[in-house]
Amino acid sequence: MTIRLAIIGAGIMGSDHARIFTSEIPGGRVQVVCDASPERAAVLAGSVGAADVMTDPEAAIRRADVDAVVVASPDFTHAPLSLACIAAGKPVLCEKPLSQSSAECRQVTAAEMASGRRWVQLGFMRRYDQSYVEMKAALAQGRIGRALMMHNFHRNVETPAADFTGAMAITNSAPHEFDVVRHVLGTEYAAISAFQPQRSDARVAPVVMVLETTGGQLVTIEVNNNAAYGYDVRGELVGETGSVQMIAPGYSRLDAALTQSAVYDADWRGRYAEAYRRQNRDFLRFAATGEFPVIASDCWDGLAAATVAEAGVRALTESRRVAVELEAQPDFYAR
Ligand code: ISE
Secondary structure, three states, rough: OOOHHHEEOHHHHHHHHHHHHHOOOOOEEEEEEEEHHHHHHHHHEEEEOOOOEEHHHHHHOOOOOOOOOOOOOOOHHHHHHHHHHHHHOOOOEEOOOOOHHHHHHHHHHHHHHOOOOOOOOOOHHHHHHHHHHHHHHHHHOOOOOEEEEEEEEEEEEOOOOOOOHHHHHHHOOOOHHHHHHHHHHOOOEEEEEEEOOOOOOOOOOOEEEEEEEEEOEEEEEEEOOOOOOOOEEEEEEEEEOOEEEEEOOOOOOEOOOOOOOOEEEOOOHHHHHHHHHHOOOOOOOOHHHOOOOOEOOHHHOOOOOOOHHHHHHHHHOOOOEEEEEOOOOOOOOOO
């Protein structure tokens, strides 16, 4: 069975998803590319052999020759387009975050619950990264004892847009850690504090967060959107009797001129290439069978991430520790 896909958004992530579905994994075909810019949509459609180009995302979602949808348009469109997919009864792989507003996430969870089944798989691809898979397994197998702390470093070369702010480090970048740490530890957050050192220029400075979990663990997250030297994600899960440290995958090391060196990716697409393939394979299976993937994030996870992010922005702007208040998970989202 070939799943016919609508790719909404022909920017960095829409293009990458279209390429993965077209040339890296079997089972899917890009039927239509939709973008506010018809020229940009046409370029992507041409490169992946899509049958059609559109500028109206809701019309693309409703097409009879579209079985499933990938939403990779700007963050503020994710929730409304997920709602449109639920209304049309089309499985959707929606890029993170589901929304920067927990209230808007709740509209999506409410619509999905009312529909009686899951439609939205959220693109928190880190859950599929082997490092986190192994951390979670080590914990489950009792190899490091009870989890005490998880340390995370998330560094980008530079901010993706000129209007990127310190708050967006928390609402756009850190949700990856909010989600994957919650997934690895299997716990919720109780409180968050956030701090920023001062840079010597006007660029967005790093944001350092300390989160307390409801299980009494501590989580540190450094997001540095202007690290300059490369895309660098590190992490360590510390238990009472051992620890698991992430080793960034590398395929070669250069030795020359009395020096040893390795290359950094410029952004997340290379570092998480295999995680994206695994995630997208799971999405095609979900679209074909209706069975929600075991690992993937869902709308509830999107709401959980948005709730922490909101508290994090308040912690940063008000320079205080803020409680994270997430209601009890409805049975509908139990795994
Ligand atoms: C971007 O939106 C992503 O999702 C990347 O994975 C992350 O590293 C980056 O900081 C975000 O802006």
